[in-house]
Amino acid sequence: MNIEMHNIHKAFGKNTVLSGVSFDLVTGEVHALMGENGAGKSTLMNLLTGLYSLDQGTIQIDGKETAFKNPKEAEQHGIAFIHQELNIWPDMTVLENLFIGKEIYTKLGLLDTKKMKTLAQTQLDRLSVNLSLEQEAGSCSVGQKQMIEIAKALMTDAKVIIMDEPTAALTEREIEKLFQVIESLKKEGVSIVYISHRMEEIFAICDRITIMRDGKTVDTKAIPETNFHEVVKKMVGRELTDRYPERTPSTGDIVLEVKQATRKGQFQDISFSVKAGEIVGVAGLMGAGRTEMMRSLFGLDPLDQGEIWVHGKKAVIKKPSDAVKLGIGFITEDRKDEGLMLDASIRENIGLPNLKSFSPKGLIDKKTEQDFVDLLIKRLTIKTASSDISARSLSGGNQQKVVIAKWIGIQPKVLILDEPTRGVDVGAKREIYQLMNELTDRGVAILMVSSELPEILGMSDRVLVIHEGTISGELDKAEATQERIMTLATGGK
The missing domain is CATH 3.40.50.300 (P-loop containing nucleotide triphosphate hydrolases)
Structure with missing residues (x-):
């Protein structure tokens, strides 16, 4: 699936969030979307998936101008969004969370629990997640909830997956497994928009990067053509000399x-x-x-x-x-x-x-x-x-x-x-x-x-x-x- 977004504008009241942003995604690539907090990254993706409506600009999918009415319609067209803020129902089981709004029924109109469990377990195994499908999601750690969200997106057979800070709550081992899954998705022709503040990840798995600042597109480049310092400078509009300030601790009692x-x-x-x-x-x-x-x-x-x-x-x-x-x-x-x-x-x-x-x-x-x-x-x-x-x-x-x-x-x-x-x-x-x-x-x-x-x-x-x-x-x-x-x-x- 190829996506082109041109001259995108969006304001909430008097607050202008996006001003003339352009972004494109080609089949089978991992495209990083980076910028400081409040740069407009998530808003841009919410416009793509129909959560918000455009004030100005166009969205083309495979050459056809498109405007989804809501995220469910976008998902039906093959675009899944893993949000930074987790959408987990704590009093429901892991299985129920995975299939909420997408339940599978038998010909008699009964829930096909057996089929749902098989599909769910396949995706959890793919991510090496050791969770009981029957346990309440509220008892899971933040990292486990994040993996449930990722598994939920993988179950939609999406052609495009938007990942907004997918590894923020994951440890090194879970991140490594996710990267393996991303690599296999690329080979299947799935495109991924990867929003992250972890620079190491961007350079490890992404093909291209689009940098945003203050609601505008600053630059789009192939990953081999840029580096950490250039990306940071374009994101923040200034040089950051050291990632970690020097510490000279003077400890007491x-x-x-x-x-x-x-x-x-x-x-x-x-x-x-x-x-x-x-x-x-x-x-x-x-x-x-x-x-x-x-x-x-x-x-x-x-x-x-x-x-x-x-x-x-x-x-x-x-x-x-x-x-x-x-x-x-x-x-x-x-x-x-x-x-x-x-x-x-x-x-x-x-x-x-x-x-x-x-x-x-x-x-x-x-x-x-x-x-x-x-x-x-x-x-x-x-x-x-x-x-x-x-x-x-x-x-x-x-x-x-x-x-x-x-x-x-x-x-x-x-x-x-x-x-x-x-x-x-x-x-x-x-x-x-x-x-x-x-x-x-x-x-x-x-x-x-x-x-x-x-x-x-x-x-x-x-x-x-x-x-x-x-x-x-x-x-x-x-x-x-x-x-x-x-x-x-x-x-x-």
Whole structure:
């Protein structure tokens, strides 16, 4: 399937999102679509698939001008969209999620469960996903939910698959398997639009790249004709000297200490500490127990045994409010369901954990709150016309910045970052890294869970590696390498 999009314009009210964008896709290619958060990448694909209508411009598919009325019609014509924000029904089973709206029936009008299970298992096996079709999707990790979405798209026999940050929640092993599937799809003549902020992936699997900035097309090139620095410069309109800012940590006393923490079936006998001014990276494969550990530290899930000490005193953390009172902030990996109130305003989201500081006499001081929110919006360069618009209206990367702003506002002593740069562009990533450095300079202790090994190596002072719910090794910055981390993450010594 060949697609051509010419002179595409789109505005939402007074906010112009796309201005004269052009993009094309040819049969059997993987075409990268890159740009900073808010550049208009997802909007362009939503126009292609009929979620939004064009203000101006044309879309041609195999030479015929086309305008889909809705995403379902686009899917019926062979275009599938794997969205960055997962569309999973948590109370339904994995099987039900895979076939929602596409159920298969027998000649008697009954659900053909046997056939559905066979087709579903074939796709999960293709992706090397070990999941029960009968388990509730809500019990799956974010990475497993992402694989369900990918399997769902593969089951449509699509001619074009749009992948918006498909590997953001996946580990190295799952990413490698996905790339193998992408390669086989190319050989079958399937075209893929690949939206990602992970530059290594773009150069590993893509044939061409289109770069967008501020709602416009900057350039389209064959991958062999460009390089990392050229792409970054065109994306952000400036040079980025180093991906990871230099760290000169000055650590103090132990702020957080965990002793023999266990939650049955998820992790066991976990012991470690984090000092003031230190970034401790937490690496491991999907399902190793990294996120589960962080949830228990924050009081979201109870420990079965073990102790948590904060500033040398034994802490009782039975719920998140207990953790917040102790100065612990938690930036969750699932910003959509756990990190944000999507229909609330940016101001309400950022202000929520800090209401007491705005309400010295029980009433919210609106000016103090607004000044506080405006300061954080400016500091984190959140792209928004107003702090009063809903968090839902922001791009994924700007939503992530709102989550970070929310917890920075409490002036934490300990900050837990679970996939802090998931779905964030290269320029914004550096801003987050610089912010992490500023926080540690002020003595904040940071625990950073990340599936991106370059990020773990680039920002961590120490690395804890988790394998099947236990700490399989601890590496100082000087001895940490991708090979050593992966060896420990897979059970090696």
